[in-house]
Amino acid sequence: MQYKFSENVDALQPSAIREILKFTGMPGVISFAAGNPAPEAFPVEEISRISAELFEKDPILALQYNITEGFPELRDVLKARMAEQHCFDETADDLITTSGAQQANELSCKVLLNRGDTMFCESPSFIGSLNAFRSYGVNLVGVELEEDGMNLDALEQAVKENPNPKLVYVIPNFQNPTGRVMSLEKRKGLYQLACKYDLIILEDNPYGDLRFAGTPIPSIKSMDTEHRVIYSGTFSKILAPGLRVGYVSAPKEIISKITVCKQVSDVHTNIWAQAVCAKFLEQTDMDTYLEKLRAVYRQKCNLMADGIRQHFSKRVRWEMPEGGLFLWCTLPEDCDMPAFCKKAVSEYQIAVVPGNAFLVDESAKTSSFRMNFSTPTDEQIIKGTEILGGMTREMLD
Known part of the structure; x- marks a missing residue:
């Protein structure tokens, strides 16, 4: 056939x-x-202990359906943690858990871009996200990645030259594949360009907690006064990727649409894994x-x-x-x-x-x-x- x-x-x-x-x-x-x-x-030992306690005390929680937005206890802990990092504004933002940051990035593209709309990304960039974006028929434009981040002059020129520019995807911390870090100057410059041309920034931060040298740099999300930054994170690199738990923080209107799309996609992220992540954050000295x-x-x-x-x-x-x-x-x-x-x-x-x-x-x-x-x-x-x-x-x- x-x-x-x-x-x-x-x-x-x-x-x-x-x-x-x-x-x-x-x-x-x-x-x-x-x-x-x-x-x-x-x-391994901590996850085993938390899982055993969960199945002993509340097995139905781990085995039953739950809400699409995510396990409430985990969402509350994440909102508080991200607020401390200036990545969550409770007056404007909401947060949903996802099946890894990959789903967060894919759903962000799905709810914001029509076929033929233009999305910009660093060149080179994470292959998993690139394939997710391609699957929606967007006009994906790579912008040269310099040692301190995306070439902003090239980005501005690309915005002017391409139809329906909508979204900029970046991995500012220890970028995959290069390991590079976007400088503070370029983070500010990128946000200014987004404001100037009415773009939304998708800030993917799977590696931010793994800084083992140098000085941390504020996230682009922490600079967001116009509510145009989507921030995705994950437990894959700090706990275990097999849990498949990620999350996305964004303006409430965007999260509401992501929630509807996620309902269609997988109903909700694994509740056992979300409960494990919540208990881990609550019981562990994360620093x-x-x-x-x-x-x-x-x-x-x-x-x-x-x-x-x-x-x-x-x-x-x-x-x-x-x-x-x-x-x-x-x-x-x-x-x-x-x-x-x-x-x-x-x-x-x-x-x-x-x-x-x-x-x-x-x-x-x-x-x-x-x-x-x-x-x-x-x-x-x-x-x-x-x-x-x-x-x-x-x-x-």
Whole structure:
């Protein structure tokens, strides 16, 4: 039978990243290609204890339907926590829990953009969100990402040149895939542009709690005097991604529409997982807990950075992040980066992600690739950077 797919999905194709990831499960392959948090950072004992208490004292809560907006106890805790961070204005905002930040971003696009409307994103950017946005037939425009954030001059020019500009998607903290941080100056500048051209900003902050160096920078949401910033967060990087609990804070009118769309999509996010997150936040000294978490990522990042310094060709440029899960490396411009990534995994059994996987146009030329330091073991980081470094010296020196 010949199947005819909807216009929204017909043009969607598997990402180039899949060609690399299919090797990662093979015996002997060291994967720097994942984006998973460190397994040793999961609070397994605490989640087990909270779950046991929940099923002993109130099992029906965890097993029955609940409201679409989210488990009320968790929403209250999150609103209070975000208000302390100046990311929630109780007079103007509301909050809904979602199945990870990915759903928060996808539903934000769904309720605000029509087919053909223009949405802007950093180039490169998170592949999961890019595919979600593409599925709605929007005009997705990538804007150059500089070392301190999106090129605002290029953004303004793109706003002028494209039809129906509506939404700007950014990951200001330890951006995926580059690990870069948007400067305070650019956060202010982006908000000013949004006000000038009547745009909405979607601020995705999955990695903000994982700062292990440098000084925190206020969120764009904390600057929002005109109620034009949507802020998405998640428990995936600070508790466990398998819980699938995220959240989005936005003006009440936007949240009301997101709620209707979520009702259609999945009724509500897993209530057991939401209850676990609520109890965890209530019972845990989060400052102490997060500092322990940051220590794990600081150590793993430094280990990978040391391996790169020691073993990589000096012709490979790379950036030391202040947090998050990723390192961004760039080969000389005359190198075939996709071929480099394929050779690394097929011949040297080291998997990295080609940078074009994170572009709006995956066929565009880039010489960069992403390395993840959170998922592999320390032993794999040491061995893998040495092997990959030897390959870079053979090719480039």
